[in-house]
Amino acid sequence: MATNNIVILGAGVSGLTTAFLLSKDPSNSITVVAKHMPGDYDIEYCSPWAGANYFPVGKPGSKHAEYEKATWPVLKELTEKYPDAGIHFQDAVTYSRKKDQQSTSGKWMSELVSEEPWYKDVVPNFRKVPVDQLPPGINNASRFQSVCINTAVYLPWLVSQSRKNGVVFKRGVFKHVADAANAHHSGNKADLVVNCTGLSSKFLGGVKDDKLMPARGQVVVVRNDSGIMASTSGTDDGEDELVYMMTRAAGGGTILGGCYQKNNWDPLPDPNLAIRIMKRAIEVRPELVGKGQGIEGLDVIRHGVGLRPLRDGGPRIEAENMNGLVVVHNYGHGGFGYQASYGCATAAVNLVNAALKKKDKAKL
């Protein structure tokens, strides 16, 4: 018998993973309420735009790295046991150029492209590319096995798993985080709200987190198959541009990226950047197109833009008492919302459980 009324605000990967984990406990009665749901494509909704793969970027020893480390075994298990989740294994290669070390993209990618990253003992088959096999201009490169998530399959899969456990989904838009407590499907006020509103926490009443900023990502989705996933530390085209590509599971197409443009809110694809993205992808992976072909060999499905919810100091996973209402925050996951999703959601669930225990004690 469910006794804890919980509202989760937000239905991106953070809200849905938190809902999925919390719904495994039958004493939780959960409503997920959000402005956007899986199936929507909107600049205020980051999750559908992601690649998404597991390319760890957390600095060694940071909580961010811990969250990524904790997420790998779950993604691996989902890939092995749940083909309906829309995740598959893919070989990955990362390329590092020393000259990118001080650029925006180079700093973001520094751990991913490091010669001895912490995740070398986490992902299967990590190995360095021998020096005599490095492409021109590349100082070091590594290969390993990773996963690529088809977000158009995976987000609805999280919804369906949660619904099987009784979670109720509703649309709703709130000006203040505390107002979400009135959205529980029972009609009673929720005992607790989990705030998973991503970048919108910058403007949401009761939160208004100034540490949040967009890190704009532009992608081209194509029907061509890249065969492997690849990422570089940067390019010569701009200090916040880079090359990455990955082919999504289950016919999801191949994502070509990209950029990491901090404080850029532009929701429209920049056509010139799109051309650079396509050209660079073919330079790194000529196999994308037929022999001798350029970008005319790419079969474009769509151009897209997403705003990564970047937060100075890392994601906020924290409990707060707002005039008697407990709010647990789980937002600010930048470019790592999927690859850290289970680590972050588990931390949020632990805070929820601790708060509910306190509430139960107070009742005695």
Ligand code: FAD
């Ligand atoms: P969102 O997906 O933005 O969801 C926010 C939710 O809150 C939505 O449902 C929204 O409607 C709701 N909401 C907000 N405000 C309100 C309100 N006031 N009232 C009601 N509802 C509200 N990550 C990886 O791990 N691997 C990758 O390979 C990867 N690649 C990426 C590539 C690109 C191009 C981009 C843009 C991002 C990428 N990311 C990747 C990052 C990842 O997509 C994000 O970290 C993640 O989607 C953030 O999810 P979220 O649930 O926190 O926020």
